[in-house]
Amino acid sequence: MAMSNRVATAPGGDQLVSLNGAGIRRDGRWLVRGVDLSIIRGEVVTLIGPNGAGKSTTAKMAVGVLKADEGSVVRKNGLRIGYVPQKLSIDWTMPLSVRRLMRLTSPLDNKDILSALEATGIPHLIDAEVRHLSGGEFQRALLARAIARKPDLLVLDEPVQGVDFAGEAALYALIREIRHSTGCGILMISHDLHMVMAGTDTVICLNGHVCCRGTPETVSQSADYAKLFGGASQQLAVYSHHHDHTHLPDGRVQHKDGSVTDHCHPDDGHHHDHNGHAHSHGEDHHHDHDHHHDHPHEHAGHHHHADAHEKTGVNSRA
Numbered sequence: 001m002a003m004s005n006r007v008a009t010a011p012g013g014d015q016l017v018s019l020n021g022a023g024i025r026r027d028g029r030w031l032v033r034g035v036d037l038s039i040i041r042g043e044v045v046t047l048i049g050p051n052g053a054g055k056s057t058t059a060k061m062a063v064g065v066l067k068a069d070e071g072s073v074v075r076k077n078g079l080r081i082g083y084v085p086q087k088l089s090i091d092w093t094m095p096l097s098v099r100r101l102m103r104l105t106s107p108l109d110n111k112d113i114l115s116a117l118e119a120t121g122i123p124h125l126i127d128a129e130v131r132h133l134s135g136g137e138f139q140r141a142l143l144a145r146a147i148a149r150k151p152d153l154l155v156l157d158e159p160v161q162g163v164d165f166a167g168e169a170a171l172y173a174l175i176r177e178i179r180h181s182t183g184c185g186i187l188m189i190s191h192d193l194h195m196v197m198a199g200t201d202t203v204i205c206l207n208g209h210v211c212c213r214g215t216p217e218t219v220s221q222s223a224d225y226a227k228l229f230g231g232a233s234q235q236l237a238v239y240s241h242h243h244d245h246t247h248l249p250d251g252r253v254q255h256k257d258g259s260v261t262d263h264c265h266p267d268d269g270h271h272h273d274h275n276g277h278a279h280s281h282g283e284d285h286h287h288d289h290d291h292h293h294d295h296p297h298e299h300a301g302h303h304h305h306a307d308a309h310e311k312t313g314v315n316s317r318a
């Protein structure tokens, strides 16, 4: 039986949002239930879980787009939230510039718009048509829109969908950098397990309920996690041990000693592609980078473009 959502009172300490036994019920079925989670300033919490596990539903409860049918959701008074939803509904027949997209959900002056676009690496696209953006550029624009509000809490629902491999790494690096420079808390949903592990404090594994939680290391060793993710869980440990360089938004590579080069070093830790297989540097990896610099529309991942646009549009609640 659904209980009423308790009136929000400010959580203690530095807690930005806290869900306690929160659940959403639709058409006589619990989409997700019994979710306990809280996020403090500077913390990155990542939700993982299979399709339909209730990750987006949980994010929407945290943001306030959905009201919990059971349990409570408490947001800090005056909390500013930057939200990148998984799906947006944009009318693609209407002309819409990046600048206007940024202003749809909050009043922003040109300076704020430009500095957010600079942070996500696409200031040159400020007057570009949104429908002409590549998948990765579109995600960067959405992220810029979310950070331009100078949020205390960033909620990112699959922020790298449709983004090619090099762009994915760069966007995750950017998200980590935003956390460090602003001290905001981040609630993130991701399917890219190996990618998020490096930048996550707490992982919550959902499957209609919280299946397991803890540090990335604890969760990756949990039996429940292994059951849900099978083989992918094995490859994760390999990645986290070998991650020693970061891809910057402009495609260059920052090494653990702080130096920046155009490409990876031959002895850099290996990445994994989407199947979790390591690939050799100097082959497809260089290829990715060259394309990243010169032909942003010809990325290996460009086939996601239409899909990303189909799945995403503007959500006025963001």
Ligand SMILES: Nc1ncnc2c1ncn2[C@@H]1O[C@H](COP(=O)(O)OP(=O)(O)OP(=O)(O)O)[C@@H](O)[C@H]1O
Binding pocket: 026, 027, 031, 049, 050, 051, 052, 053, 054, 055, 056, 057, 058, 086
């Ligand atoms: N308004 C709704 N009415 C009925 N069912 C819904 C509604 N919204 C979501 N669902 C169902 O709730 C379940 C959880 O959806 P949710 O979008 O939260 O999953 P998810 O973990 O984010 O999945 P994915 O990884 O595929 O994005 C799904 O089975 C979905 O079909």
